[in-house]
Amino acid sequence: DIQMTQSPSSVSASVGDRVTITCRASQGISSWLAWYQQKPGKAPKLLIYAASSLQSGVPSRFSGSGSGTDFSLTISSLQPEDFATYYCQQANSFPSTFGQGTKVEI
Amino acid sequence: QVQLVESGGGLVKPGGSLRLSCAASGFTFSDYYMSWMRQAPGKGLEWVSYISTSGTYTKYADSVKGRFTISRDNAKNSLYLQMNSLRAEDTAVYYCAILRRGYSYGPFDYWGQGTLVTVSS
Numbered sequence: 001d002i003q004m005t006q007s008p009s010s011v012s013a014s015v016g017d018r019v020t021i022t023c024r025a026s027q028g029i030s031s032w033l034a035w036y037q038q039k040p041g042k043a044p045k046l047l048i049y050a051a052s053s054l055q056s057g058v059p060s061r062f063s064g065s066g067s068g069t070d071f072s073l074t075i076s077s078l079q080p081e082d083f084a085t086y087y088c089q090q091a092n093s094f095p096s097t098f099g100q101g102t103k104v105e106i
Numbered sequence: 107q108v109q110l111v112e113s114g115g116g117l118v119k120p121g122g123s124l125r126l127s128c129a130a131s132g133f134t135f136s137d138y139y140m141s142w143m144r145q146a147p148g149k150g151l152e153w154v155s156y157i158s159t160s161g162t163y164t165k166y167a168d169s170v171k172g173r174f175t176i177s178r179d180n181a182k183n184s185l186y187l188q189m190n191s192l193r194a195e196d197t198a199v200y201y202c203a204i205l206r207r208g209y210s211y212g213p214f215d216y217w218g219q220g221t222l223v224t225v226s227s
Contacts, residue, residue: 034213091212
C-alpha cells in the first residue's frame, strides 16, 4: 500500500495567515492526489483534486500543488471557518489511502 | 442537491453483525461508483470498500475482506454494507461517499454525515 505522510500534524495560526500543509507519498502517484477538509463532527469535504484542481464552490484562497511524491495545500489568507483538520488522499492505486491529518488551530 | 444519509449504526457485541444503509438522492445514483469509508474515534480516514455502478464489481480493504459485503439497489437509490464477525477495531463512524465519474480510486465528491458503529461487550 502507498503510505501518505502529512506534515505538520498540527499548526497554530491566526486569521489572515498563509498556511501550507505538505503531503508525501511513499511512491510516485503522478497527480492523483486529493485534499479534504473536516470539521469536528462533520463529514469530510473535497477541496482539491488532481493535485491542483479546485473543487466547484471552494474558495480560491485554497490551492494545491505538486506531483510525483511531494504535494502541498496552501490557504493564502486563513479565515475563521478554515480552522479544521485537513487530509490528503492518494487516488493513484488500490487501495486508496489517506494521510494522518493536519489540524489547523488558533 | 446531493444527499447521502447513512443509517443502521449502533452498539454490537464482538462477533456480531450489523447492516448499514445509505440513502442517496439529488443525483443519478446508478451512474456512480459508491464507497464506504470509516473513521475510528479521534483517528484518520480509512477507505473500506467500493462497488461499481451495476454492483458487479466490488473491492475491499484487507482489514475487512471476508467479513464485510458491499451491495447496492439502484431501484431504491440505496447502498449497503453488511458487516459480520465484528471486532473492537471496527468501531468507527462509517461514511458513504460518491466516487467521481471516470476516476478509479478518488476523489470522493460527496460524503454522508456518517453513522457510528460501536463494537463492545
